[in-house]
Amino acid sequence: MLLDLNAIEMVVEELRDALKTEDAAAVARCAGKLSSRRTARELAQAPPGLVITVLTSMDAVKAGRVAGYLPPPGGADLLAAMAPTEAASLLTTVPSDHASNLLQLMPPLAREALVAHLDPAMREELDTISRYAPETAGAAMTTSFLVVPPEASVAQALEAIASAPPEIEKSTYVYVVSEKGALLGVASVRDLVRASRSETVKNVMTRNMIAVRINDSAVDAAKVLRNRRYAMLPVLDEQEKLAGVITLDDAADILAREIADQFSSIGGDRGDESFFTRPLGAVRRRLPWMASNVLLNLIAVAVITGFEDTIAQVAILAAFLPMITDMGGNVGIQSLSVAIRSIALGEAQIRDVSRAVKKELVVGICNGIVLGALFGAIALIMRGQWLLGLVAGTALGINVVVAGIVGGSLPFLIKRLGKDPAMMTGPLLTTITDVTGVTIYLGLSTLFLAQLAG
């Protein structure tokens, strides 16, 4: 029977109703028809007690996958809320990379209690993973994969694929590994079905392959997977031993997160705040740059203060101040988001900065002229003063050009400086545009003060 998108949505509705009525069995039944990820998303907001009952009434593998996809804080709280023995048995079915994330987010005491109930092998495995720095291939890899010795027959290799444990049931590569664990080659299921069953694997395997190292960046590894359209990528440890693999679907998640992080710089946050970050955690994350932002803004304040007399004589000038700073900010953020988008999607290279600047210069001049004229006309109509309109329009026009260039080149410059793009690009940008906008506007106004005041 064939399930289409509407059918899936109906199952989701069913599951939501079952959650409302706290009918764990029904929830589990629906979950069986849904992906683990989707199930986890639906369970994320349900009371922990109910989630535990639901998970325990699913088959272990599915329960583990779902638990692995629960948003980190939720998943960790859940494990903490379970009896250590239950939590331990659940954790053994969670894919190792997710499992170690969950553990690290648990309150220390609960974690220790849980770890004490894990079998030594699993404990050691999670130990190793937790030792890898976050954002590295080591932290992103899963440690279950198929290996055969070089002398194995093609038949044995195919058997390994056929009888793969559920957590890697989809793997279509067999890694050929020496007794010492060194990676010698890889055989795809396609290579294998092509060869005669009696052939030895080492005559079928590919020796030319790409591998990353445990300390390589997870994002770089993910990009290789995506670019090469590989299903999985081997990860080697310091001794060149095969330590784990990164799969294409994990790579997709890593890249999605990476793209989101790059855009987060517009908001000035480091992209480490999730929807599930508790309010005070959010305050702790956001306050520092906001405070520094207030200080940055003082520059603009100081500039305006310098023109206090001008404003005192022509108070209406103040009316257009926010418009000029705002438009600067908005235009800047727009070209900023276009630039970040191009970099994030890999359309533009860092070395393209000069090209970005040229483009934004042209765009800025065109937009500046139109917007400046429009704005000038508005000021003229509102106050019947053509000079005020001219001054305000000119200031806006110039500010738009500056904002476009700064916004369009900032991400390239930051990357070229090798800095983390997720620094406060946005706030930095708005400060620059504020100061230029205000200076030009009030500067011109002071120049023509006599006429404006008259």
Place this chain on the structure above:
Amino acid sequence: MLLDLNAIEMVVEELRDALKTEDAAAVARCAGKLSSRRTARELAQAPPGLVITVLTSMDAVKAGRVAGYLPPPGGADLLAAMAPTEAASLLTTVPSDHASNLLQLMPPLAREALVAHLDPAMREELDTISRYAPETAGAAMTTSFLVVPPEASVAQALEAIASAPPEIEKSTYVYVVSEKGALLGVASVRDLVRASRSETVKNVMTRNMIAVRINDSAVDAAKVLRNRRYAMLPVLDEQEKLAGVITLDDAADILAREIADQFSSIGGDRGDESFFTRPLGAVRRRLPWMASNVLLNLIAVAVITGFEDTIAQVAILAAFLPMITDMGGNVGIQSLSVAIRSIALGEAQIRDVSRAVKKELVVGICNGIVLGALFGAIALIMRGQWLLGLVAGTALGINVVVAGIVGGSLPFLIKRLGKDPAMMTGPLLTTITDVTGVTIYLGLSTLFLAQLAG
């Protein structure tokens, strides 16, 4: 031999040098060691003439893949620049989904000339694809996949996988299709290697499967692929026939683009501007909302004008105007980007809006108090007027709370309204925060005018 990330980067450097010296053979040699996508990215900026020579000196399959990954405008220009026969033979090796994109971006005359040289089968195929609306599964699918009749033997199915044409060499699923083309089931290579070679496929295949329809959204289809960790997803046409498949790596690209598009709403653009959009195209895209943005800003201008007398008496009030509007905008954009991030990464559901509001309320109040106090202190120090500091600080504090709530809930509300999130969220936000900020600030100032002026 094992290629690691450093080795890859060295090859890229080699390729760049070869491009500089216009040594097509060397470029092609390096390209052989790189992914088609990476190669395309490196070729993107090279002179078309050189790119053509490079492509013709690669093997056809690789050349087609590379051409398919050239950023749309570049790729189309390239085809237009080639002799129609050459272009046609190149296009036959480009994956069908990319090929139809490229065609649609070519100047009409060049396109016709090229299409005339395509063999009828391919012409019809591209025709069909180009008829599917963009953003649909039909437009995103590739039309090459493996099919066997239900009576085929497992051995024959495995043979089909082993002898798959290069463009689908990695496919590990065989679709079982009736004579009329109806999708009956799917057999994974794993199912096949497990079964006896003489078994007929219809006894091995899975009948329970998920399929999308040609007119389903490509993004929804991509989400299914990601959530289910499938390698490919069948796409059915109106007659329930198997029309194509969407692969996991295409799904990853679709989702990456989707995430970027959602963030583009911060900048107010529809996310359809790429780095390669020509300047005037960018102007056409950006000007309309900027102009409407100017008009939106008039509300704030009008409000300030209403307080002209207050400012005339206490000119210094103007100095803090941009600070208050800016901080409102920045705080709003920060919580906006956090909210968009949560939705884009699937951490938050649309129904979570009330939760988002509650969170931002708490965060806003905490931040508001701290920032208000800080700002107040600054104003006090700068002007030695405690009242001015209190007024400015209070206004900022309240505005921060409003901005946080509006920014944090806007994306949820827009999605709930079923609107395209990529509308001008950012500008809308800054206007709201400007008006509230200015009103509170100047309102309070007017209230205490006597003391402030004194």
